[in-house]
Amino acid sequence: MNVQKFFRLCFLTFALIISLASCQLNSNNQSGVDIVVASKGFTEQDILSELLAQQIETTTNLKVERRRFTSALVTHNALIAGKIDAYVEYTGTAFTSILKQKVINDPKVVYEKLKQAYAQQFNLEVMKPLGFENTFAMIIRGADAKRYNIQTLSQAAEYTPQWRGGFGYEFVEREDGFPGLAKTYDFRFAKPPRLMDLGLIYRALLQKQVDMINGNSTDGQIARLGLVVLKDDKQYFPPYEAAPIVRQAILKKYPEVKKAIAQLSGKITADEMRQLNYLVEGELQDIKDVVREFRKSKGLVSPKDNISNS
Numbered sequence: 001m002n003v004q005k006f007f008r009l010c011f012l013t014f015a016l017i018i019s020l021a022s023c024q025l026n027s028n029n030q031s032g033v034d035i036v037v038a039s040k041g042f043t044e045q046d047i048l049s050e051l052l053a054q055q056i057e058t059t060t061n062l063k064v065e066r067r068r069f070t071s072a073l074v075t076h077n078a079l080i081a082g083k084i085d086a087y088v089e090y091t092g093t094a095f096t097s098i099l100k101q102k103v104i105n106d107p108k109v110v111y112e113k114l115k116q117a118y119a120q121q122f123n124l125e126v127m128k129p130l131g132f133e134n135t136f137a138m139i140i141r142g143a144d145a146k147r148y149n150i151q152t153l154s155q156a157a158e159y160t161p162q163w164r165g166g167f168g169y170e171f172v173e174r175e176d177g178f179p180g181l182a183k184t185y186d187f188r189f190a191k192p193p194r195l196m197d198l199g200l201i202y203r204a205l206l207q208k209q210v211d212m213i214n215g216n217s218t219d220g221q222i223a224r225l226g227l228v229v230l231k232d233d234k235q236y237f238p239p240y241e242a243a244p245i246v247r248q249a250i251l252k253k254y255p256e257v258k259k260a261i262a263q264l265s266g267k268i269t270a271d272e273m274r275q276l277n278y279l280v281e282g283e284l285q286d287i288k289d290v291v292r293e294f295r296k297s298k299g300l301v302s303p304k305d306n307i308s309n310s
Contacts, residue, residue: 018170026284033218034062035250035257038078038087041070042198044134045219047276048088050291052244056303058295059260070160071170072097079247080122086246086261090134090239094118094245096176102177107239114147127258129241130267132273133172136171136237137229143203145228152233156212157185165193166210176238178214184236184279192283220278240291242268267298 002004035056039049046068053064066176067084069075072093091110097100099117104110115126138153150156165187171177172195181187193209200220201213213231215222242260251258270274276294279285295301 015308029182032063033065033096034254035086036067038067038069038075038084040072040087040089041068043220043280044216044273044277047273047291048130048242048289050287051264052086052088053293054255054288054291054295054305055264058305059256059263060254062254062255062257072209073176074226079124079227080244082247084132085250086257088130088242089245090240091126091129091241092135093174094174097174100175100269103198103236103238104157105235105238107241108237111119111241111243118234118245119248122147123213125246125248125251125258129243129264130264131242131268132218132240132270133241134216134218134270134273135232135240136177137215137219137222138232139213139215139222139229140206141208142226142228150228151229152231153181153185153236154233156230157187160187160189160212163189164191165189166196166204166213167193168198168201168214170196171214172283181236184234189245211273216290217279218273220274220276220281223274224278242273263300265269267300 006024013219016022025208028204037053037056039045039048045240049066049068053066056062057064067078070287071076072089075087076089076094076098079087091107091114092103095110095114096103099114101113104113112130118124118126138156140150141155144150144300148155150159156177167178172179178193196210196213197222201211202225204210205213217229221227226309244264246257272294276290280287292301292305295305
């Protein structure tokens with residue numbers, strides 16, 4: 001009797017494993033989903049994810065699911081594992097953090113090397129950039145920039161012994177993040193940088209809990225809050241052009257996806273991205289509405305947009 005129970009348990013366990021594996025392999029087909037588009041978990045990424053999703057949905061007959069992750073590495077791993085099919089990455093992030101390559105400042109060289117490596121190593125297609133670059137921005141209060149007459153990171157190095165840095169977790173760990181930046185500019189903060197959630201980092205700066213933070217050059221809050229981005233005068237940061245990355249297998253299965261996404265190439269300037277971020281973060285507008293209006297302004301709407309609005 002015990003032997004029978006043992007074999008029955010083994011059989012049930014095996015059946016469960018097979019069932020779970022089957023669900024994993026067919027996850028994109030559940031609920032009629034054809035494509036899964038992802039975000040790295042902050043406002044700009046949510047906007048770009050929605051842009052890809054709307055563009056695919058309104059120009060093809062495919063159904064798109066949106067998913068949200070937390071970092072470049074997590075999202076990249078989900079992509080190569082086939083759990084998602086596309087997301088927008090920044091070329092410098094992919095080149096230094098994913099490929100572990102040394103910084104190159106020429107955006108064209110970075111893009112070509114990235115495109116070739118991603119195709120060979122991961123079977124991923126790096127499509128043409130969307131038109132804007134979102135580089136790391138080292139930010140201080142406007143009052144401090146005026147008081148100390150600071151415009152560049154080299155000038156700020158003199159004052160870092162009096163300051164406290166507040167940086168995101170990923171920025172502190174990345175190859176192109178704080179460790180290399182501190183070495184390049186000889187930053188010597190009095191205390192170790194405070195690790196912070198990116199959603200709280202601007203508030204901490206305004207409340208003088210920290211004196212220098214890392215943000216993104218397209219953040220909508222910079223101008224609104226009277227903050228100053230310090231110039232990277234030694235060109236430490238690599239180029240960070242926003243470019244869609246898609247699994248080659250999904251492009252082969254659905255060739256119309258490549259055509260849909262290609263229509264977004266060069267369509268967004270840095271100022272426009274900053275404005276989109278502000279509409280969502282500053283005016284609390286719905287991301288879907290913001291993206292739909294942007295696509296309309298660029299002549300990217302289709303008859304399906306009218307259906308989705310009705």
